[in-house]
Amino acid sequence: MSHRLIKSALKPFLLLVALVSFSVTAVSFAQQANADSSDKPQxxxxxxxxxxxxxxxxxxxxxxxxxxxxxxxxxxxxxxxxxxxxxxxxxxxxxxxxxxxxxxxxxxxxxxxxxxxxxxxxxxxxxxxxxxxxxxxxxxxxxxxxxxxxxxxxxxxxxxxxxx
The missing domain is CATH 3.90.1720.10 (endopeptidase domain like (from Nostoc punctiforme))
Known part of the structure; x- marks a missing residue:
């Protein structure tokens, strides 16, 4: 397999990994924000x-x-x-x-x-x-x-x- 072919096949995979990582991070921040506000007494x-x-x-x-x-x-x-x-x-x-x-x-x-x-x-x-x-x-x-x-x-x- 040529270097160019590997590179072009790897791009969609790396994009998917980046999107999943971003989504997990965003959900984590949202959960932390909710936890911070609910930790305060009402x-x-x-x-x-x-x-x-x-x-x-x-x-x-x-x-x-x-x-x-x-x-x-x-x-x-x-x-x-x-x-x-x-x-x-x-x-x-x-x-x-x-x-x-x-x-x-x-x-x-x-x-x-x-x-x-x-x-x-x-x-x-x-x-x-x-x-x-x-x-x-x-x-x-x-x-x-x-x-x-x-x-x-x-x-x-x-x-x-x-x-x-």
Whole structure:
């Protein structure tokens, strides 16, 4: 067989090998992208757990599930819904989680209230549209973040959540 004949017979085979390799690589990248997004905990799980406790009574120092204080509620919701442990008190939750700016706040982030970032006295979970779910003297409720009785001092992200 001549060198030219071998070369011309080899071209379609090499093209087929290249196409198969490209297809396998593309499928692998697509699977990895899907795995990356599904590896993130879902906001819907966190929100669903929080909503289950609407109306639960407030008791100072309580960590649930029959009574909550503000930080006991956020701690319980994150642990129960996605297995994420966060510190016990509102001040410690602020110190121990990643800070985010008001312009980058997302559903599931925590919002803190008080006199300053050194004097945090309350925490709630942001649920979108300027609202939060929190435990306060009326129990676990949904309310506006920017209300006359609250002074927002910061936001944090206890976990990176997926919003699918």
């Amino acid at each position: 906001y819907s799980a966190v929100y669903k757990e929080a909503k289950k406790h609407l109306g639960t009574s407030y008791v100072y120092g309580a960590t649930g599930p029959t009574h909550f204080d503000c930080s006991g509620f956020t701690k319980y919701v994150y642990k129960k819904s996605i297995g994420k442990a966060i510190p016990r008190t509102a001040q410690a939750q602020y110190r121990g989680t990643k800070k985010v700016s008001k312009s980058h706040v997302k559903k599931g982030d925590l919002v803190y209230f008080g006199s300053s970032t050194f004097g945090i006295s309350h925490v709630g979970m942001y649920i979108g549209n300027g609202k939060m779910i929190d435990s306060q003297n009326r129990g676990v409720v949904t309310e506006k973040v920017y209300a006359p009785w609250w002074h927002v001092v910061g936001f944090s992200r206890p976990a990176t959540l997926s919003y699918d």
